[in-house]
Amino acid sequence: MIRFEQACVTYPNGVVGMKDLDLTIDDGEFVVIVGLSGAGKSTLIRAINGLVPLTSGRLDVNGRDVTKLNRSGLRELRSGIGMIFQGFNLVDRTTVLKNVLMGRLHEVPTWRTLIGRYPAADIDLAARALQRVEILEKAYSRASDLSGGQRQRVGIARALAQEPAIILADEPVASLDPPTSHVVMRYLQQISRELGITTIVNLHFLDLATAYADRIIGLRDGVLVFDGPGSDADEQVFESIYGRSLTADDTMTKHAAL
Amino acid sequence: MTHLDTVVPDAPTLPRKPRPALFTIATIAAAIALTIVTARSVDFSFGEIIGNLSRKNSVVEGLLNPDWGQIWSRRSRSAFIETLQLAVLGTATGATLALPLALWTTTFGNPNRWIRTVVRSFNNVNRAIPDLLWASLFVASVGIGALSGLLALFFFSLAVTTKLTSDTLDGIDMGPIEAANAAGASLPKMLRTAVVPQILPAYASFVLYNFELNLRASAVLGLVGAGGIGLRIEFFRGRGDWEALWGLVFMFFIVVFVVERLSVTLRRRLV
Numbered sequence: 001m002i003r004f005e006q007a008c009v010t011y012p013n014g015v016v017g018m019k020d021l022d023l024t025i026d027d028g029e030f031v032v033i034v035g036l037s038g039a040g041k042s043t044l045i046r047a048i049n050g051l052v053p054l055t056s057g058r059l060d061v062n063g064r065d066v067t068k069l070n071r072s073g074l075r076e077l078r079s080g081i082g083m084i085f086q087g088f089n090l091v092d093r094t095t096v097l098k099n100v101l102m103g104r105l106h107e108v109p110t111w112r113t114l115i116g117r118y119p120a121a122d123i124d125l126a127a128r129a130l131q132r133v134e135i136l137e138k139a140y141s142r143a144s145d146l147s148g149g150q151r152q153r154v155g156i157a158r159a160l161a162q163e164p165a166i167i168l169a170d171e172p173v174a175s176l177d178p179p180t181s182h183v184v185m186r187y188l189q190q191i192s193r194e195l196g197i198t199t200i201v202n203l204h205f206l207d208l209a210t211a212y213a214d215r216i217i218g219l220r221d222g223v224l225v226f227d228g229p230g231s232d233a234d235e236q237v238f239e240s241i242y243g244r245s246l247t248a249d250d251t252m253t254k255h256a257a258l
Numbered sequence: 259m260t261h262l263d264t265v266v267p268d269a270p271t272l273p274r275k276p277r278p279a280l281f282t283i284a285t286i287a288a289a290i291a292l293t294i295v296t297a298r299s300v301d302f303s304f305g306e307i308i309g310n311l312s313r314k315n316s317v318v319e320g321l322l323n324p325d326w327g328q329i330w331s332r333r334s335r336s337a338f339i340e341t342l343q344l345a346v347l348g349t350a351t352g353a354t355l356a357l358p359l360a361l362w363t364t365t366f367g368n369p370n371r372w373i374r375t376v377v378r379s380f381n382n383v384n385r386a387i388p389d390l391l392w393a394s395l396f397v398a399s400v401g402i403g404a405l406s407g408l409l410a411l412f413f414f415s416l417a418v419t420t421k422l423t424s425d426t427l428d429g430i431d432m433g434p435i436e437a438a439n440a441a442g443a444s445l446p447k448m449l450r451t452a453v454v455p456q457i458l459p460a461y462a463s464f465v466l467y468n469f470e471l472n473l474r475a476s477a478v479l480g481l482v483g484a485g486g487i488g489l490r491i492e493f494f495r496g497r498g499d500w501e502a503l504w505g506l507v508f509m510f511f512i513v514v515f516v517v518e519r520l521s522v523t524l525r526r527r528l529v
Contacts, residue, residue: 049440079442089433094455102434102451105443113447162441 001026002048002166002198007057009043009222017043017052019222027165028196030189032203032213032230035241040222041202045168048200049081050074062165079106082159082197084188086171088151092144096135096154099143100126103161122161129157133187149180156187167192169201173208178252181205185212205252206238320500328505334490338513340404341486344479345472348411353465356419357454363420364427366435367449381420389414389475393484404485411472411479418471422464423457430456463525470514470521477510 002025009018017040025031033041046052047059050066059066061077069077082103090099104122105113112118130136133153138146143154152172159167169188173181185201189212192199203209209216209230216233218226218241226237239245311318328334361367362377392413396406434452443451480488487510494503 051436051440075442075444077442078440081440083437083440085433085437087433089431089437091434091452091455092431093459098451098455102438102443103441105438105441105447105451108447110444110446114450116450158437158441168440 001060001062002200003058003060004047005058005060007047007059008055009040009047009052010055016040016222018047018054021057021222021224023217023224023227025198025200027198028192029198030192030212030214031198031200031217032209032215033200033217033219034203034206034209034238035219036243037204038221039219039241041204041219042170043222044219045083045170045200045202048166048168049078049083075106079162080165082162082164082167084152084155084159084167084169084172086174088148088155088175090143090151090154090158092142094143095140096130096143096146097123097126097139099154100129100157100161103129103158106162125163126157126161129160130154132160132191133157147180148176149183152176152180152184153187156184156191160191164197166198166200169199171202171204174204181208181252188212205250206233206246207251209233316498317500320504323501324504324508325499325501326505328494328502329509334487334506334509337480337487337490338509341473341476341480341488342513344404344407344411344476344486345469347408348415348472348476349465349469351408352412352415353419353468356416356423357461359416359420360423360427361449361453363424366432367427367445367453369445381417381424384413385417385421387413387417390478390482393479394482397483402483402485407476407479407484407486410484411476414475415468415472419461419464419468422467423461426457426460426464427453459528463528466521466525466528470518473514473517 002023004021004023007018007021008016010016021044033044035041043052047054047066048061050069054067057067062080064073064077066074066077091102098116101108101118101122104118104125108118108122127136127139130139133156135150135153135157138150138154143151146154152175155172167188172188173184176184185208188199188201191197201212210233211230213230216226216228216230217224218233218237220241220243225240226233228237235246238250242250359377359381363374363381365374368374368377389410392410393406396409400406400409430453434456435448438448438452476486477488477491480486480490481492483489483492487506491503491506494500494506
C-alpha cells in the first residue's frame with residue numbers, strides 16, 4: 001500500500017511539484033495519473049521510490065516511511081519497485097539481457113557485478129521477464145538495434161526482473177507511435193492483473209487513460225484535482241484537470257488522424 | 259508551380275545583421291603580433307638555418323650514411339625491448355588506474371564534493387607536469403635506469419587517459435544511471451553496469467593511443483637517463499658517433515610507425 005499524507009515537494013528553484021497531497025493506493029491497483037506537463041506527475045511517481053524526496057509530509061510505501069530511510073534503506077525500497085521511463089533508459093551499447101539483468105543488481109553480489117558474471121538463477125529470471133513481454137529471441141541483440149516499442153518492452157522486462165510489488169511508469173508511451181503505445185499499455189495492464197503488481201502510469205493522452213485505467217488521478221499545478229474510476233472521468237473532469245476545454249491534441253486517436 | 263513571391267508579395271526586411279565579432283578579430287591580430295615579436299626576440303632567420311645545414315657538418319653527414327649494423331647489435335636490441343617493455347608497463351599501470359580516477363571526478367561517480375575536488379586538483383597538477391620533468395625527477399630521486407622511466411610513464415599515462423576519459427564521461431547518457439538507481443543498485447554496481455559499458459570502446463581507444471604516446475616518450479626519457487633506447491642514443495651522441503645514432507633513430511621510426519599503424523587500425527574498429 002502507498003499512502004501520502006499532507007505530502008509536499010518544493011524544488012530548490014522554487015517550483016512546487018506537489019502540494020498537500022493526501023492519497024492512498026491499494027495493492028494491485030492499476031492507476032493512471034493525468035495532467036499537463038509540469039503538473040507534478042513525474043514528481044509523484046519519483047517520490048514513491050525516493051528519487052525525489054518530500055519537503056514535508058509523510059509517505060508510507062509497503063509499511064515503510066520513505067522520508068526516514070537512509071541510503072541503504074532507499075536501495076532496499078527501490079529493489080521492490082520497478083520503474084519504466086519515457087526515454088527507456090537502456091544502455092544502448094550493451095545487450096538486451098545485460099540491460100534486463102540491471103533489474104537484478106540489488107540481489108547480485110558486487111564482485112559478480114564488477115566482473116560481469118551473473119548467477120544462473122538471475123539470468124534465468126531475466127530470461128523469464130523477457131519471455132513475459134515476448135522478446136526473448138532478442139536477448140543477445142544490442143539494445144540500440146531494437147525499435148522503440150521493443151526497447152520499451154525491454155524496459156518492462158527490466159522492471160519485471162526485480163520481481164517488484166510496485167511498477168512505476170513515467171510516460172512510458174510518449175516516445176512511441178499509437179499502435180505501439182497500445183501494445184505497451186496492454187502488457188502493463190496484463191502484468192498488473194496477472195501478477196497482482198500495483199502499477200502507476202503517467203500519461204498525457206486522455207483516451208489511453210480512460211481505456212486502461214481502473215482509477216484515474218488528475219493533477220494540476222501539483223494539486224490533486226480528480227480521483228475516481230476511469231468511467232467517471234468525463235469531459236468536464238478533464239477540463240478541470242487541463243484548465244481549458246479539450247482539443248484534438250489531448251487524445252491520441254485524433255492526434256494520429258491529424 | 260508556386261512562386262514564393264506570389265505567396266510573400268512584399269519584400270521582407272531581414273533583421274539587422276549582427277556585427278562581426280570584435281573579439282575574434284582582436285584575437286587573430288594578437289596571435290599574429292605575438293608570433294612576429296617572439297620570432298624577432300629569438301633572432302629567428304631562415305638564412306641562418308639553411309646556412310648552418312649546408313655547411314660541412316658531421317651530424318648531417320651521419321644522416322646520409324647511417325650505420326645499419328647498429329640496429330642488429332645485441333645491446334641496441336635489448337635497449338629496444340626495454341623501451342617496448344617500458345611503454346607496455348607504463349600504459350598498463352597508468353591507464354588502468356585512470357578509469358576509477360576519471361569516474362571519481364564526476365558528480366554521479368563520486369557524491370562527495372570534497373573528495374571530488376581533491377581528485378580533480380590532483381589530476382590537474384599531474385597533467386601540468388610534462389613527461390620529461392617526471393623522468394628527471396625520478397632519475398634524481400630513484401636513480402638512472404628503467405625504473406625511473408616506468409614511474410615517469412605511469413604518471414604521464416595516468417594524466418593523459420584520465421583527462422580523455424573524463425571528457426567522454428561528460429557526454430554520456432544519464433538515463434541508464436537513473437534506471438540503475440531506481441532498481442536499487444549501489445554506486446559501484448551502477449557505475450559498472452550503467453556507465454562503464456557506455457565509455458568502454460572510447461576508453462580502450464584512449465589506452466591504445468596512450469601506448470603510442472608512451473612508446474615515443476620512452477625514447478626521449480632515456481636522454482635524461484630514464485632507461486630504454488634513449489640511453490643508447492644518448493651514449494652515441496656523447497661519443498659523436500652520428501652514423502650509429504642515425505641508424506638507431508631510423509630503426510625507432512620503423513618501430514613507432516608499425517605500432518602506430520596497428521593501433522590506428524585497432525582503434526578504428528573500436529569506435
